[in-house]
Amino acid sequence: MSCWLEVKPLPSGKFEAGNFTRVFEYLYNCGKPFRLFVADCPSSVVEGLRHVRLFIQLPDAELADRLANVLKANMEVEVVVEAQPPSKVYAQRVELELKDKYALPICNLKKGVNANPVDEVVASLSGRDAALEILAAGYPRGKRGILDYIARKTRRSASFSGALLDAFLGILDAFSGGPPPKKEGKEELNPIVKAKVEAAEEKAKRNLLLCEVNVYGEADACEAVQASIPFSPFNGFKARKSTKAVEAPPQQLRKPRSLTLENALSRLWVAPVLLIPLSAWFLGFFDPLRLSNLDLTVMAATAALAVALHVKFPHRNPTVLSAEELSLIAGMPTAVGQLPVETGTSRVTRRQFAFGKPITSGKPTEEGKAEKPEKAEAEGKAEGKAEEAKAELKEPREAVLEAFLNRPLKVEGVLSDPKTGAPIANVEYEVYEDGKRVFADATDEAGRFSFVFNADREGDVKLEVKARGYAEPVRRFEVRVKK
Secondary structure (H helix, E strand, C coil): CCEEEEEEECCCCCCCCCCCHHHHHHHHHHCCCEEEEEEEEECCCCCCCEEEEEEEEECCHHHHHHHHHHHHHHCCEEEEECCCCCCEEEEEEEEEEECCCCCCCCCCCCCCCCCCHHHHHHHHHCCCCCEEEEEEEECCCHHHHHHHHHHHHHCCCCCHHHHHHHHHHHHHHHHHCCCCCCCCCCCCCCHHHHHHHHHHHHHHCCCEEEEEEEEECCHHHHHHHHHHCCCCCCCCEEEEEEEEEEEECCCCCCCCCCCHHHHHHCCCCHHHHHHHHHHHHHHCCCCCCCCCHHHHHHHHHHHHHHHHHHHHCCCCCCEEEEHHHHHCCCCCCCCCCCCCECCCCCCCCHHHCCCCCCCCCCCECCCCCECCCHHHHHHHHHHHHHHHHHHHHCCCCEEEEEEECCCEEEEEEECECCCCCCECCCCEEEEEECCEEEEEEECCCCCEEEEEEECCCCEEEEEEEEECCCCCCCEEEEEEEEC
């Protein structure tokens, strides 16, 4: 039975572009299919909030446990086992496929990328009630297709159509005074063909995964997600098919389709072109040299059936991506604090534990009161100081601040429980500017927080600080921005 994982970046985590490359290489070596589901859905922590969350579906619990250990050992993330994404009926599902042969990558595999495209994918999903689904599995046979593509681009033996074209050009050359002299040495490839061959050679060196890419949501949301997926001058994604009112994510985990049968059926249009004229010729009622009404009818029927079969069974490009390419579509975003993603809880360390002191008391007096020894009295004074410090940490829930346009303003303070007044220590918090999430971090042992606010417009701005586990904001600031 399949098992789901949810991967949450930690607020303090630092993520680079392609940070999931090793994860996909590990899944490639496992040889089993998996599903990635990135969706804008309700938060599992704060009621009423929506976050972009990443889920991974695996075929069994054993592989899920191993992958969870790999993720936690190599990345600053929290992995929640059996955290299934919420099922929802979306307005439509758009199936995406590569525009050109999969031998051509969607990015420059030699140079890589400077920015993290996952940030754009997450931003396109946020606030749109949309989802991105990728069904993938290791595809070692994909290298043969890339090598065949390279051979077709570089081989010197001409095809049948190429031989006919050369013969026709030879006749023209004979009338014009003969062909131009051939250059000595090895024939150079066209610069564009050479660039494509080099890109394909680089992709052939990588671990390849067969994929199915689907986008769920309204029409504008699907277009935004499709536009956010990276592309190169050689290859990219296009919309192939749209289906209305689809429930996602699917529960059944299967292998992605390689489209071998579909592409075999795409050649059916040749059958009527050959069979109908030949059969009519042998039956005696078709003669292409005569061109009577009956002959034209046979030719028109042949063309119509061939076009119908070509439309019904078109040739499709299977989506085969390298681990590096797939990591540019799904993974951990770099701008964790600026994007509305579901963040995880920091790992427990020894500093997060509070070790209590044993209670000591002196000998009872005649009045029945405890007599404190010097050590207990010193501890009492220390406790009094702690209470004073705790009282100092209590700050007003709302405050008015002044800021200047385009000048950073550092806001800091203490988050305390609205009921007890105790500091909220080692808890994640989020900062919202006029309802939009702009920052996320975690408080320290004393409940202190800090963030930098940079105003880009004049007027009043409302800042709210929300802590994990609290439905309402624990701190509010009204910032009056001036020039």
